[in-house]
Amino acid sequence: MEKNGIAIDIRQLHRWFGDNHVLSGIDLKIPAGTATAIVGGSGAGKSVLLKHMVGLLMPDSGSIYIFNHEMPRKAGRELEEIRRRFAMVFQGSALLNSLTVGQNVALGLVEQRKLSPAEIDRIIREKLALVGLKGKESRRPGELSGGMRKRVAIARALAMDPEIILFDEPTSGLDPVMAENIDSLIADLRDRLKKTVVIVTHDMDSAFKIADGICMLYEGKIIEQGSPETFRSSTNPIVEQFISRFKRHNDRRIEINREIGPQKELLDL
Ligand SMILES: Nc1ncnc2c1ncn2[C@@H]1O[C@H](COP(=O)(O)OP(=O)(O)O)[C@@H](O)[C@H]1O
Ligand SMILES: [Mg+2]
Secondary structure: OHHHOEEEEEEEEEEEEOOEEEEEEEEEEEEOOOEEEEEOOOOOOHHHHHHHHOOOOOOOEEEEEEOOEEOOOOOOHHHHHHHOOEEEEOOOOOOOOOOOHHHHHHHHHHHHOOOOHHHHHHHHHHHHHHOOOOOOOOOOHHHOOHHHHHHHHHHHHHHOOOOEEEEEOOOOOOOHHHHHHHHHHHHHHHHOOOOEEEEEEOOHHHHHHHOOEEEEEEOOEEEEEEOHHHHHOOOOHHHHHHHHHHHHHHHHHHHHHHHHOOOHHHHHO
């Protein structure tokens, strides 16, 4: 782990929106080739932190280093170069319904204008196969289940061959079986493709399952960070409460899932 170095190094990051001090002194190191989960309640600043990592938002103070390069503070070629090392899978999948699945996967590649149509077709097929959607290139996003759409969004991220993939709430809105499926796929990206993965989630179940390291945001600060074991045995009352509240919620979800049985869409994968 250590020999690959630190992919993302955040130092004393502060960010305000008006007088809302959303991030107040974040220090976080994300080792290359690992999966890190950022957890916390709604409005804790998880998405804002993620957007700083990829340069979509700039800090008011503090700094961010990506593989030892400091993130530039203004748009330009240097920022573009750093951004190319990332791909982001947005919460709602952000697919275009007017395009086919294949065209959605190819969006970034077509924009780059570097590859021939034949090369792009090969990448579309390869990435769809990787996410378990072989042969689905001519389908429309609207015809697919939420879990499959999420997979298309992941294939689109992989098409750009990024070193770091950021996921904003990858399992939200999915039933527990689908959620587990997406969790395994994300773990696979780290294990087989050696990608650095950052997952923003309020789903402790996902975090415990996939993450090598977890950090919890609360009122703009990291109040706990470490291995899943560290979290399970945390004596911080806010962390304990967050985990136990999630457990109750999740037990209910598992009950519901037992009643409705395995999802049909799963069989299509
Ligand atoms: N573009 C923005 N302008 C103003 N306030 C924002 C903006 N983005 C996020 N915020 C505020 O920052 C806080 C954290 O938001 P966010 O990171 O989206 O939370 P979450 O942990 O649910 O992802 C919230 O209070 C939100 O209202
Ligand atoms: Mg969010």
